[in-house]
Amino acid sequence: MRKLVIGILAHVDAGKTTLSESLLYLSGKIGRLGRVDNKDAYLDNYELERARGITIFSKQAMFEIGETQIILLDTPGHVDFSAEMERTLQVLDYAILVISGADGVQGHTKTLWRLLHTYRIPVFLFINKMDQIGTDKDKLMKELKKQLDDGCIEFGQVPTEDFYDQLAMCEEMMMETFLVTGKIETSQIKGSVTERKVFPCFFGSALKLEGVEQFMQGIVQYALIPAYPEEFGAKIFKIARDEQGNRLTYLKITGGRLKVKDVLTNSLWSEKVNQIRVYSGQKFEQVNEVEAGSVCAVTGLSQTRPGEGLGIEAASDTPVLEPVLSYQIILPEGCDPRVILPKLRQIEEEEPELQIVWDELLQEIQAQIMGEVQIEILQSLIQSRFGVAVDFDAGRIVYKETITNVVEGVGHFEPLRHYAEVHLLLTPGEPGSGLQLGAECSEDSLSKSWQRLILSHLEEKAHKGVLTGSAITDLKITLVSGRVHNKHTQGGDFREATFRAVRQGLKEAESIVLEPYYAFQLELPEKMVGRAMTDIEKMHGTCAISETNGETAVLVGSAPVVTMRNYQQEVMAYTKGLGRLFCSLKGYEPCHNSEEVIQNSGYDSERDLVNPTGSVFCAHGTGFLVEWYAVKDYMHVESYLQQKSSMREAVPNQASYSEERSISLEEIDQIINNTFYANQGKKSVWKRRKTARDSYYELDSYGDRQKENKEEYLLVDGYNIIHAWPELKELTEDNMDGARMKLLDTLSNYQGIRRCQIIVVFDAYRVQGHFEEVIDYHNIHTVFTREAQTADQYIEKFAHDNQKKYDITVATSDGLQQLIIRGAGAALLSARELKVEIERANERIRKEYQELKGINRNYLVDVLSPGAKQQMKEIVIKDKEQ
Numbered sequence: 001m002r003k004l005v006i007g008i009l010a011h012v013d014a015g016k017t018t019l020s021e022s023l024l025y026l027s028g029k030i031g032r033l034g035r036v037d038n039k040d041a042y043l044d045n046y047e048l049e050r051a052r053g054i055t056i057f058s059k060q061a062m063f064e065i066g067e068t069q070i071i072l073l074d075t076p077g078h079v080d081f082s083a084e085m086e087r088t089l090q091v092l093d094y095a096i097l098v099i100s101g102a103d104g105v106q107g108h109t110k111t112l113w114r115l116l117h118t119y120r121i122p123v124f125l126f127i128n129k130m131d132q133i134g135t136d137k138d139k140l141m142k143e144l145k146k147q148l149d150d151g152c153i154e155f156g157q158v159p160t161e162d163f164y165d166q167l168a169m170c171e172e173m174m175m176e177t178f179l180v181t182g183k184i185e186t187s188q189i190k191g192s193v194t195e196r197k198v199f200p201c202f203f204g205s206a207l208k209l210e211g212v213e214q215f216m217q218g219i220v221q222y223a224l225i226p227a228y229p230e231e232f233g234a235k236i237f238k239i240a241r242d243e244q245g246n247r248l249t250y251l252k253i254t255g256g257r258l259k260v261k262d263v264l265t266n267s268l269w270s271e272k273v274n275q276i277r278v279y280s281g282q283k284f285e286q287v288n289e290v291e292a293g294s295v296c297a298v299t300g301l302s303q304t305r306p307g308e309g310l311g312i313e314a315a316s317d318t319p320v321l322e323p324v325l326s327y328q329i330i331l332p333e334g335c336d337p338r339v340i341l342p343k344l345r346q347i348e349e350e351e352p353e354l355q356i357v358w359d360e361l362l363q364e365i366q367a368q369i370m371g372e373v374q375i376e377i378l379q380s381l382i383q384s385r386f387g388v389a390v391d392f393d394a395g396r397i398v399y400k401e402t403i404t405n406v407v408e409g410v411g412h413f414e415p416l417r418h419y420a421e422v423h424l425l426l427t428p429g430e431p432g433s434g435l436q437l438g439a440e441c442s443e444d445s446l447s448k449s450w451q452r453l454i455l456s457h458l459e460e461k462a463h464k465g466v467l468t469g470s471a472i473t474d475l476k477i478t479l480v481s482g483r484v485h486n487k488h489t490q491g492g493d494f495r496e497a498t499f500r501a502v503r504q505g506l507k508e509a510e511s512i513v514l515e516p517y518y519a520f521q522l523e524l525p526e527k528m529v530g531r532a533m534t535d536i537e538k539m540h541g542t543c544a545i546s547e548t549n550g551e552t553a554v555l556v557g558s559a560p561v562v563t564m565r566n567y568q569q570e571v572m573a574y575t576k577g578l579g580r581l582f583c584s585l586k587g588y589e590p591c592h593n594s595e596e597v598i599q600n601s602g603y604d605s606e607r608d609l610v611n612p613t614g615s616v617f618c619a620h621g622t623g624f625l626v627e628w629y630a631v632k633d634y635m636h637v638e639s640y641l642q643q644k645s646s647m648r649e650a651v652p653n654q655a656s657y658s659e660e661r662s663i664s665l666e667e668i669d670q671i672i673n674n675t676f677y678a679n680q681g682k683k684s685v686w687k688r689r690k691t692a693r694d695s696y697y698e699l700d701s702y703g704d705r706q707k708e709n710k711e712e713y714l715l716v717d718g719y720n721i722i723h724a725w726p727e728l729k730e731l732t733e734d735n736m737d738g739a740r741m742k743l744l745d746t747l748s749n750y751q752g753i754r755r756c757q758i759i760v761v762f763d764a765y766r767v768q769g770h771f772e773e774v775i776d777y778h779n780i781h782t783v784f785t786r787e788a789q790t791a792d793q794y795i796e797k798f799a800h801d802n803q804k805k806y807d808i809t810v811a812t813s814d815g816l817q818q819l820i821i822r823g824a825g826a827a828l829l830s831a832r833e834l835k836v837e838i839e840r841a842n843e844r845i846r847k848e849y850q851e852l853k854g855i856n857r858n859y860l861v862d863v864l865s866p867g868a869k870q871q872m873k874e875i876v877i878k879d880k881e882q
Contacts, residue, residue, distance in 0.1 A: 401465025409505020
């Protein structure tokens, strides 16, 4: 029998469980319809789920439609249990996305859509509750196309020319077929659905069984049955325990077959399968063998983890969604934390949105979760399973840290008869990229086996930042160099050196604190929009009106989780129950009150003995400690960044955080002193070279600096500035020309204030046959470089050729370009400094204008004749005498 694994997803209260019941009923799997409000739904079989009326744990049901067996995986709709839903996506062939016809596309719906896009899962949409008054099919279709994808097409209609015409607009081959034959074959539609170019939409009411039968037939008609290889493969997506406490590993067979007593391994462990269970609701059938395409639960495996791949199947990436709130678990008196901790680890295995953390310093257990609804669930699970009544504190936000510039972290561990040295390159990553690891280390320095050992040490722990002790994220750690001793090096030595290298790099880097942000959608009466926008501004959020119909308005935007945690209650209060707030986790962004967070954390990286920042060296048979700021003077391996400073290489992409990422002045001096001036020997004091700060970086701003009477030139690296200024980078996502013109307009206005020559240079080096092009834009000059010439090269050549003739300043945040420009004798402005200077100049002009307006005010006394003035003076004197 053909098999399809289909997951059903929805925003909470969209009717997902009701649709599941309808599918099971119409397929003959169940004899009567269950209801959420009656607490008898087939798949909501946990007492907590029935009590709260929400799905908490993912479950499966099996039913047949004709010759096709559907394995339906029901997932939680509440945002607090999103991680439970996300891990189920890894094993789906198709997904059903349920949308409420009364509410349309909501906040969490968009999160689900992004996840489905990330995991490349084809989607069928069922727009539910169309029996309710006020639902409009045409309006909903327009919203689906606008909010989700233009490939959303209604499939409930009889095939018409308009239906085929919409399909033809989604894919080129279907367009050709339609133009030739006037229709499109079902096989082509199947392919487009599988490739996520078309998203079939069906309308109906699951509660009244309207449109559900047609929806079922549509799935069978337009879904392709996957083909599986003969070689065994399986993907683990869930860990659970049955009523007897047996550990269950849920997996999908993605190749070959699985039999009882087969030995499974992932190279780290090897265990035998004792039972194979095929679940449908609460009941299961015990079988001896399952084939590819099946979803089952097996017993006998004790070391499996969600996301692992077995056989030919690769492991999954780290989940996109992660906990953002942290609560201390308060144990009852007399309960030893170290006894309960292993039991809590069992629940942690089963709940991907839960992370149990033991804080050694505070001697307390902390639970990191997605939302406050999970607290009640966790309390209930601990009470029912272990008989322990726990409480939770008020909770706090899970902060993270990242860096904003490229640094080389070094670690050395050399007590007596031990030796290891590690050099790591720490590079900022894109927001949301997490922690990435890599190696660009020559085997002449370290063999592959040592390199693999170092990378495994980097993976084995969560690395703390140096500001608040929070986990680091959104950066890449690359192993670039190291050294081993043939006699004294042991495996544990590299663990010490690696961890110290990470900490030393973080201490040297420019770190920032990140906090979680919600993306929200707020629906409320139009007359209350002003109040809502004021609230959001106070919460350090941003918003915009996405739509309004004269009565209600919809605000969309984002704001820190810490400020929005209890805003739902406020909305209900001031709108008298008419407002609705939908939040979904957007990700981590720079913290709005980082200084306060750092101070409140009380973290001191120098006193964290578990995570030392210094290195251990050996001299005269004795080990000694060197603090992080001095370790580079003691290192045995040459600095990686210094080796690369003489080569022209591309700087890694840097994340668009609001703080600059550029090489500091001291670093520029150090690099030049250790390379260009390295072989010049000792110099007398009067010959000593000035530092970069002394020579070219006066404390005065660019606009206030006065030098010799040379004509001033400001050279701007156009694309570098565009990608460094957040408001311009945001424009590039839709229109690069718009971002370019906005930058030119800003600089043109600035030139009118500064009265200097401004040249904006843009890369055109990839344009075949392009000649150097110079265009005057109002009062500034725009240069598009020739083929094979970058903007960096043009700026460097101009600075080198004209350094004596003009007073040249270059605006860029490219670290290597700063280094080269500095060597050419030109002054530098980072992207942030340029922005500050422009804002300062604009503010100065505005104040001057205001003062001018004040001087030129017209007063009545100024237009009076001398006689009238004398009369008024006499009247005033007379009034005073009386």
